[in-house]
Amino acid sequence: MSKLSVIIPAYNEEKMIPKACSEISAVLQREGIDYELLFVNDGSRDASWPAIMLECEKDQRVRGLCFSRNFGKEAAMMAGLENAAGDCAVIIDCDLQHPPEKIPEMYRLWEDGYEVVEGIKEDRGRESAFHRFCANSFYRLISSMTKIDMSNASDFKLLDRKVIDILNAMPERNTFFRALSSWVGFKSASVRFTVGERKEGKSRWSSRALFKYAVSNIASFSAAPMQAVTVMGGIFLVIAIILAVQSLVFKATGRALEGFTTVILIELLVGSIVMISLGVVGYYISKMYEELKGRPRYIISSEAGAVPRKAEKESSEKITKKHQA
Secondary structure, eight states: OEEEEEEEESOOTHHHHHHHHHHHHHHHHHOOOOEEEEEOOOOOHHHHHHHHHHHHOOOEEEEEEEEESSOHHHHHHHHHHHHOOSSEEEOOOOTSSSSSHHHHHHHHHHHTTTTTEEEEEEESSOOOOHHHHHHHHHHHHHHHHHHHHOOOOSSSSEEEEHHHHHHHHHHOSSSSSSHHHTTTTSSSEEEEEOOOOOSSSOOOOOHHHHHHHHHHOOOOHOOHHHHHHHHHHHHHHHHHHHHHHHHHHHTTTTTTOOOOOHHHHHHHHHHHHHHHHHHHHHHHHHHHHHHHHHHHHOOEEEEESSOOHHHHHHHHHHHHHHHHH
8 A cells, every 4th residue: 555654844833743643643544544644843942842752652653853953844844755755745734724634635636646736725714914915925926937826835735756756856955845846847736725723822934934935935946036136227227328318418408407416316226226136146146155065954863753664775775875985
C-alpha cells in the first residue's frame, strides 16, 4: 500500500500539537490510508518540542524534527519534504485551519494519477478587512508577475514523490513554496476548502510579518521590481527631455521665469526615486549574496520518532558520498 506523509510545520503550537495529531490520525485511519505524521518544530519558544516528542512516544507513525532556531515556515516545509518517507506528501498547518477532512479527497485524486493537488481557498474565514485587502493585493501582484494564478493559493497541497524529489533537488535557498510547487507543472487538480477557525492560541502573522513575507517572496520569485526601476528611469528621462526643451524655448524667447520651488520639488522627487531604486537593487544583491554563501536552509538540532529505513539508507549514502569526496 502507498504511504502518505503528512508534514506539519509548528511554531509555538504546544496546545495544538495533540489536537492536530489526534484529528489527522482519526481521519486517515477511518479512510484506511497508510500514513506518517512529520512535525517540524520551527524553533518554538514554548513547549512544542516536548509535546511532539510525547506524541512520538505514543505512536510510531509520528516523527518530529526540531530546528536549532526559528528559520521560518518556508524552511520548515522544505525540511518536511526532504525528510518525508511517503510516496506522496501533504502539507497542512498545525492550527488545523486547513481541514484534515480534505486530505483523503486529495489522496484519492493522487491515486487517480494527479501529481499535484492544490488546496484552493473558497472562503478565507474570519479576518480583518485590512488583512483581506492586503492578502488579495499581494496575490494579484504575484500572479501578474509570475503568470501563475495564485488568487486563492495556500500551502495546503499534496505532492507526488516525483515532484518532491524535484523540489528537493533545487539548489535555491530563498524559496516560495506556493509558487514553486505550481511552477514545476505536472498533472494537477484542485480541492476547494473553507479556512477553519483556530481552536487554540492565536495567529503569529502580524501585518509587519506579512509585509516582510510578501517582499521576500516577490524578490525570490520575480525580477519585476528590478524591471520597474528601469521603467521609472525611462519615464523620468522623458520628463527631463520635455522640461529641458521647455526651458530652452523659454530662454530663447526671453520668457524664462524663476522657478526655485519647482526645481527643489523635482530634485526631491528624483532623489526619492533614485534612493528607492538603489534600495530595490540592493535588496536583490543581498538575496544573491545569501544564495552565493550556500548556507543550509535550516539546521536540525534533534529528531524524535523512528527513522524510516528509506531515510536511514539515504542518510548512509550521503555520508558515503561525503567521505568519497
